[in-house]
Amino acid sequence: MKEIGVGIIGLGVVGQGVVKHLNRNASLLSERISTRLSVKRVFARNPKKKRAVQIAPELWAKNWESVINDPAVQIVVELIGGTTTAKEIVSQALTQGKIVVTANKALLAEHGKELFALSTKYKAPLFYEASVAGGIPIIKALNEGLIANRIQSLHGIVNGTCNYILSSMTQSGASFDAALAEAQKLGFAEADPTLDVDGWDAAHKTCILASLAYGFWVNPKQMYVEGIRKVSAQDICYTRQLGYVIKLLGIIRADGKNDVEIRVHPTLVPKEHVLAQVNGAFNAICVRGDVVGDTLFYGRGAGQDPTASAVIGDIAEAATSLAGNKQVRSFSAHKLYGKVKKIDDIVSRYYLRLSVLDKPGVLAQVAQILSKNKIGISSVIQPESDEEGEHVPLVLLIHDSTERHLRDALKQIDKLSTVKAPTRLIRIETFE
Amino acid sequence: MKEIGVGIIGLGVVGQGVVKHLNRNASLLSERISTRLSVKRVFARNPKKKRAVQIAPELWAKNWESVINDPAVQIVVELIGGTTTAKEIVSQALTQGKIVVTANKALLAEHGKELFALSTKYKAPLFYEASVAGGIPIIKALNEGLIANRIQSLHGIVNGTCNYILSSMTQSGASFDAALAEAQKLGFAEADPTLDVDGWDAAHKTCILASLAYGFWVNPKQMYVEGIRKVSAQDICYTRQLGYVIKLLGIIRADGKNDVEIRVHPTLVPKEHVLAQVNGAFNAICVRGDVVGDTLFYGRGAGQDPTASAVIGDIAEAATSLAGNKQVRSFSAHKLYGKVKKIDDIVSRYYLRLSVLDKPGVLAQVAQILSKNKIGISSVIQPESDEEGEHVPLVLLIHDSTERHLRDALKQIDKLSTVKAPTRLIRIETFE
Numbered sequence: 127m128k129e130i131g132v133g134i135i136g137l138g139v140v141g142q143g144v145v146k147h148l149n150r151n152a153s154l155l156s157e158r159i160s161t162r163l164s165v166k167r168v169f170a171r172n173p174k175k176k177r178a179v180q181i182a183p184e185l186w187a188k189n190w191e192s193v194i195n196d197p198a199v200q201i202v203v204e205l206i207g208g209t210t211t212a213k214e215i216v217s218q219a220l221t222q223g224k225i226v227v228t229a230n231k232a233l234l235a236e237h238g239k240e241l242f243a244l245s246t247k248y249k250a251p252l253f254y255e256a257s258v259a260g261g262i263p264i265i266k267a268l269n270e271g272l273i274a275n276r277i278q279s280l281h282g283i284v285n286g287t288c289n290y291i292l293s294s295m296t297q298s299g300a301s302f303d304a305a306l307a308e309a310q311k312l313g314f315a316e317a318d319p320t321l322d323v324d325g326w327d328a329a330h331k332t333c334i335l336a337s338l339a340y341g342f343w344v345n346p347k348q349m350y351v352e353g354i355r356k357v358s359a360q361d362i363c364y365t366r367q368l369g370y371v372i373k374l375l376g377i378i379r380a381d382g383k384n385d386v387e388i389r390v391h392p393t394l395v396p397k398e399h400v401l402a403q404v405n406g407a408f409n410a411i412c413v414r415g416d417v418v419g420d421t422l423f424y425g426r427g428a429g430q431d432p433t434a435s436a437v438i439g440d441i442a443e444a445a446t447s448l449a450g451n452k453q454v455r456s457f458s459a460h461k462l463y464g465k466v467k468k469i470d471d472i473v474s475r476y477y478l479r480l481s482v483l484d485k486p487g488v489l490a491q492v493a494q495i496l497s498k499n500k501i502g503i504s505s506v507i508q509p510e511s512d513e514e515g516e517h518v519p520l521v522l523l524i525h526d527s528t529e530r531h532l533r534d535a536l537k538q539i540d541k542l543s544t545v546k547a548p549t550r551l552i553r554i555e556t557f558e
Numbered sequence: 559m560k561e562i563g564v565g566i567i568g569l570g571v572v573g574q575g576v577v578k579h580l581n582r583n584a585s586l587l588s589e590r591i592s593t594r595l596s597v598k599r600v601f602a603r604n605p606k607k608k609r610a611v612q613i614a615p616e617l618w619a620k621n622w623e624s625v626i627n628d629p630a631v632q633i634v635v636e637l638i639g640g641t642t643t644a645k646e647i648v649s650q651a652l653t654q655g656k657i658v659v660t661a662n663k664a665l666l667a668e669h670g671k672e673l674f675a676l677s678t679k680y681k682a683p684l685f686y687e688a689s690v691a692g693g694i695p696i697i698k699a700l701n702e703g704l705i706a707n708r709i710q711s712l713h714g715i716v717n718g719t720c721n722y723i724l725s726s727m728t729q730s731g732a733s734f735d736a737a738l739a740e741a742q743k744l745g746f747a748e749a750d751p752t753l754d755v756d757g758w759d760a761a762h763k764t765c766i767l768a769s770l771a772y773g774f775w776v777n778p779k780q781m782y783v784e785g786i787r788k789v790s791a792q793d794i795c796y797t798r799q800l801g802y803v804i805k806l807l808g809i810i811r812a813d814g815k816n817d818v819e820i821r822v823h824p825t826l827v828p829k830e831h832v833l834a835q836v837n838g839a840f841n842a843i844c845v846r847g848d849v850v851g852d853t854l855f856y857g858r859g860a861g862q863d864p865t866a867s868a869v870i871g872d873i874a875e876a877a878t879s880l881a882g883n884k885q886v887r888s889f890s891a892h893k894l895y896g897k898v899k900k901i902d903d904i905v906s907r908y909y910l911r912l913s914v915l916d917k918p919g920v921l922a923q924v925a926q927i928l929s930k931n932k933i934g935i936s937s938v939i940q941p942e943s944d945e946e947g948e949h950v951p952l953v954l955l956i957h958d959s960t961e962r963h964l965r966d967a968l969k970q971i972d973k974l975s976t977v978k979a980p981t982r983l984i985r986i987e988t989f990e
Contacts, residue, residue, distance in 0.1 A: 147706055147849050157773065157892035158705055255703070261850035263703025271687070271695025273590055274579055274870035341589065400856070403835060410854075417579050418693035418857060418867035422842075424832070425853035435850035438706035460589035 129162040130445040133199035135190045135215055136206030137170035137177060140229055140256070143434030144203065145179045148441075155438070161445045166198040171206075194219045201444045203437065204228040209236050220244040220252065225448065227440040229256035229433055235330035239343035242457045251447060252457075253440035258331040259284055259409045261432030262425040263439065268338045268413070269457075275415025277339035279379040281555060284331040286407035286427045287322035288354050288374040290314040292362075292392075293405040296371060301359050314407055324353035325374065328390045332376030335411070336388045339378060341460040344388055350469035352391035361552065364509050364521045365477060370394035371402040375555065384464030387472055394477050394554040412557075470530040475504075475554035478536075480520040483544040489520065492539055499535040501527045517546045523554070561594040562877040565631035567622045567647055568638030569602035569609060572661055572688070575866030576635065577611045580873075587870070593877045598630040603638075626651045633876045635869065636660040641668050652676040652684065657880065659872040661688035661865055667762035671775035674889045683879060684889075685872035690763040691716055691841045693864030694857040695871065700770045700845070701889075707847025709771035711811040713987060716763040718839035718859045719754035720786050720806040722746040724794075724824075725837040728803060733791050746839055756785035757806065760822045764808030767843070768820045771810060773892040776820055782901035784823035793984065796941050796953045797909060802826035803834040807987065816896030819904055826909050826986040844989075902962040907936070907986035910968075912952040915976040921952065924971055931967040933959045949978045955986070 132148075134141055148155070148163060156162050169187040187193045194202055194215070202219040204226060206212050212233050219226045221244060228234070234241065234257055245252040255265045259282070268277070283289050291305045291314075300308070306323065309315035321327050329351045333344045354374050365372055375393040380386050395402045400422055404410040409427025414420050426432040482488045489506065496503060502525035511518050524532065536549050564580075566573055580587070580595060588594050601619040619625045626634055626647070634651040636658060638644050644665045651658045653676060660666070666673065666689055677684040687697045691714070700709070715721050723737045723746075732740070738755065741747035753759050761783045765776045786806050797804055807825040812818050827834045832854055836842040841859025846852050858864040914920045921938065928935060934957035943951050956964065968981050 151706060151708060151849070154708060154892075154894055155705065157894060158890045160890065261704075261847075262853060263699050266698060266703045267695050270875060271698045271871050272693075272867065273587065273874045274583060274867045276583060276586060400835065403832065415693075415867060417583070417870070418864050421694060421855075421857035423853075423855060426851045432850050435704065435706045435847060438849070439703050442705045443702060458590045458592070460586075462586055462589060 127156060127160065127162050128449060129164050130200050130448055131164055131166040131198040132201045132203060132441060133167040133193040133196060134165060134203045134205065135169045135193050136204065137168060137181070138205065138207070139430045140433045140437065141170070141205040142177055142179045143430035144205070144437050145181070147431070147434050147438055155442060159442050159446055161449055163441060163445055167193040167196045169193045190215050191218070194222060194224065199224070200448055201225045201227060201441055203441065204230060205437070209233050213237055216241055216252070217244055220248050220250045223248050223250045225251050225253070225444040227253045227437055227444060229437055231257040231327070231330040231334060235333040235346050238334070238337060242343070242459070251444065253444055254334070255440050256433050256436035258334050259411060259423070260425065260427040260429065261435040262409060262411065262423045262427065263436070264335070264411050264423050265338065267423060268335065272413060272415050272418060272421070275417045277380065278414045278416055280335055280339060280377070280411065280413050281401060281557070282332065282335065282376040282411040283373055283401060283404050283409055284376050284411065284427060285322055285328040285374060286409060287315045287319065288328065289404065289409070290407045291323070292354060292357065292372055292374065295357070295359060295362050296366070299359055299363065302355060302357055323355055325351045325390045328374060328376050332378065332388060332390050335376065336378040336386065338457065340380070340386050340463040341458060342463060343459070344466060348388070348466040350389040350391065354392055356550070357392050360519065361479060361550065364479065364507065364519070365394050367507065367509065368505065368523065369397050370554070371397050372552065373401060377555065380463065381467065385467040386463055387467045389469060389472070392552050394552055396556065399557055470528070470533070472529050473526050474529065475526055475556065476524040476532060477552045477554055478522045478524060479550040480522070480539070481517050481546040482520045483546070484516055484518045485544070488544045491542055491544060492520070495538045496535055499531055501525070501532060501535055559588060559592065559594050560881060561596050562632050562880055563596055563598040563630040564633045564635060564873060565599040565625040565628060566597060566635045566637065567601045567625050568636065569600060569613070570637065570639070571862045572865045572869065573602070573637040574609055574611045575862035576637070576869050577613070579863070579866050579870055587874060591874050591878055593881055595873060595877060599625040599628045601625045622647050623650070626654060626656065631656070632880055633657045633659060633873055635873065636662060637869070641665050645669050648673055648684070649676055652680050652682040655680050655682045657683050657685070657876045659685045659869060659876060661686070661869055663689040663759070663762040663766060667765040667778050670766065670769060674775070674891070683876065685876055686766070687872050688865050688868035690766050691843060691855070692857065692859040692861065693867040694841060694843065694855045694859065695868070696767070696843050696855050697770065699855060700767065704845060704847050704850060704853070707849045709812065710846045710848055711809070712767055712771060712843065712845050713833060713989070714764065714767065714808040714843040715805055715833060715836050715841050716808050716843065716859060717754055717760040717806060718841060719747045719751065720760065721836065721841070722839045723755070724786060724789065724804055724806065727789070727791060727794050728798070731791055731795065734787060734789060755787055757783045757822045760806055760808050764810065764820060764822050767808065768810040768818065770889065772812070772818050772895040773890060774895060775891070776898060780820070780898040782821040782823065786824055788982070789824050792951065793911060793982065796911065796939065796951070797826050799939065799941065800937065800955065801829050802986070803829050804984065805833060809987065812895065813899065817899040818895055819899045821901060821904070824984050826984055828988065831989055902960070902965070904961050905958050906961065907958055907988065908956040908964060909984045909986055910954045910956060911982040912954070912971070913949050913978040914952045915978070916948055916950045917976070920976045923974055923976060924952070927970045928967055931963055933957070933964060933967055
């Protein structure tokens with residue numbers, strides 16, 4: 127049986143999972159791909175660290191370069207993380223014509239364009255299934271299974287930490303701070319949760335999905351990104367009364383002309399929609415194609431084992447392509463779509479929560495400003511409130527409007543003497 | 559740009575969809591795979607029939623053989639259906655070393671073993687994404703994306719007609735006959751619904767999924783197959799009271815030793831489970847892998863467009879493999895698993911509906927027989943009933959038992975003079 131040599135750079139949580147499951151399911155994998163996968167070299171910054179997997183002493187490399195340079199290594203697996211050394215590793219490996227497998231979403235979101243250019247130039251495939259939604263094979267689905275489709279829209283719950291926090295706020299009525307603290311205690315959030323709760327991890331993944339769907343590389347700097355820190359227990363409660371659940375969604379959508387919307391923010395989802403049922407640390411991605419219609423992909427989006435499942439899937443695919451010299455489509459750039467749409471130009475429905483003086487005539491003032499700006503109100507509720515003093519919440523649902531129009535109106539509304547605090551805005555998706 | 563020639567045999571609903579979307583999204587497909595897909599020959603039994611797509615006169619072939627024999631045709635797409643001519647077509651094409659794409663689940667379920675043997679012998683890949691669950695790329699997921707996993711279990715709603723009927727019975731309380739008639743009127747069921755409602759279509763698809771998961775070809779004759787004709791409005795109502803929804807599931811499961819369960823039957827699904835939320839003509843497949851954990855794939859399982867999406871995905875994959883001479887893994891046979899388990903040896907929970915005399919002591923009689931057979935009862939309800947006369951329903955939920963044990967006990971129970979009719983048995987899945 128043919129043998130393919132694998133080099134692993136980085137032996138943290140995911141790296142150890144890859145080694146563990148490559149060993150455990152070795153015979154099944156060999157049968158399935160008619161090729162033996164053999165780990166030939168391993169590099170970790172601290173090889174002495176106590177780990178759950180045993181690495182034979184002769185496999186340890188002194189530095190990452192010697193993993194790449196080893197002629198026995200045909201597939202380089204980058205699991206070291208970060209965007210500096212990781213970029214050097216992936217670039218050098220591709221330049222040498224070696225196939226690369228990575229789980230590094232930040233690296234691809236920031237440097238995907240140049241890395242895929244290297245991949246094309248040196249005919250060295252770059253695999254990245256594990257970079258989005260852990261064990262869910264969504265990259266393969268977009269790149270191959272749904273290739274017949276123009277992607278009309280994609281809505282993804284792609285950050286398990288945020289979904290865990292929002293689910294627990296919804297179930298228990300807890301505040302964001304309390305839910306975050308609990309998630310940290312249970313290992314669902316990092317000690318420094320910034321990358322997750324401020325939306326950047328979801329943004330990196332959404333960039334990768336959008337690039338795949340639309341054929342031009344999207345940089346996270348071109349996107350609108352808003353995290354979940356400002357989602358309050360109040361908002362969760364009022365939106366629920368209105369028949370919605372709040373989720374952090376990555377949203378991409380072709381506008382039918384030339385531009386595409388790409389954004390990450392808390393979003394009201396109708397409670398009957400399948401994404402509203404996705405709770406805890408799970409991920410799910412709804413893809414609407416012009417041929418296939420609506421599809422959904424669901425599973426664990428992070429963690430050692432689901433991520434290892436995706437990395438090993440890529441290694442197997444790489445090995446198959448080496449055996450047969452397959453022309454791999456890592457990423458196909460084309461110019462059939464235009465550019466990223468500015469958030470100001472997005473048309474959406476909105477949830478607005480105002481804090482207003484509890485006296486007659488305030489709603490009339492607000493409604494007049496909206497009406498002057500040609501913005502329609504679809505629902506009004508004045509919920510019971512625990513707020514102290516003379517101010518009370520006023521909740522409005524707004525019909526389709528461009529964000530620019532609505533922001534202009536909100537500036538006027540927030541200047542009213544009867545309005546106490548900046549109005550809270552959350553976008554609504556209806557999936558129509 | 560390289561061009562790949564496609565021959566299409568069969569121009570019914572799916573065939574027309576394939577031609578339509580190949581044309582509509584031609585430029586996008588070319589960009590994505592760097593190859594132009596060109597339909598070179600078409601055969602249909604009745605070329606004169608009025609169709610929604612235009613075929614240039616010079617493309618029409620007089621018989622299917624001349625499609626296969628045309629040197630310009632590199633990919634043969636079999637969409638003629640049935641298992642007789644279709645088998646000849648696929649066999650001849652493979653024998654000539656041509657890549658075949660098919661949507662024919664009955665053909666693969668009945669003759670998969672020999673067709674994949676031909677595919678291996680003549681190094682001609684056989685693609686079949688459209689044979690299971692329409693536009694959902696589940697074959698690719700099992701064959702590639704989840705390749706790192708031993709498949710512990712798979713639960714699929716893979717027949718849209720049955721799911722439509724069961725959903726409408728659940729929503730409206732209608733009888734099976736009324737729901738079937740409505741489904742026929744709306745085009746969700748055929749005039750002769752046998753293949754769907756008796757479970758054979760689901761069985762064909764479940765065979766294909768099981769074969770892929772476990773590496774040996776399963777024939778539908780080895781499976782237990784039970785359709786939905788006997789599901790009554792009563793059963794739907796009582797199971798709902800108990801917290802369950804009835805779905806026709808294809809179930810496959812490795813028993814941890816050597817054998818695998820493969821079966822299709824109406825099943826009680828806990829109403830919080832994600833499969834319970836899959837309504838109407840939608841399909842969904844839950845796959846539990848030993849590395850990835852639980853995943854779900856959801857979408858439209860039939861119809862012109864979703865099926866065309868899968869067929870075109872396969873054509874694109876075939877074209878990519880031709881361009882790069884990829885070693886395609888259509889199906890990898892191996893002997894790591896043993897054989898199909900008999901339904902008698904399955905361990906499950908059960909819902910039982912008895913029709914009994916309305917007098918004291920009957921439950922005691924029934925419970926005694928179950929207890930003698932070491933079968934535990936987890937719930938008893940005696941629902942209000944519309945049945946006339948002296949007989950009333952008695953519903954029991956049964957703990958884990960082998961089916962053989964339970965059948966033995968039921969034989970004794972059904973002989974009791976206080977029991978009016980054969981006891982109704984429906985299996986329960988708890989997804990634990």
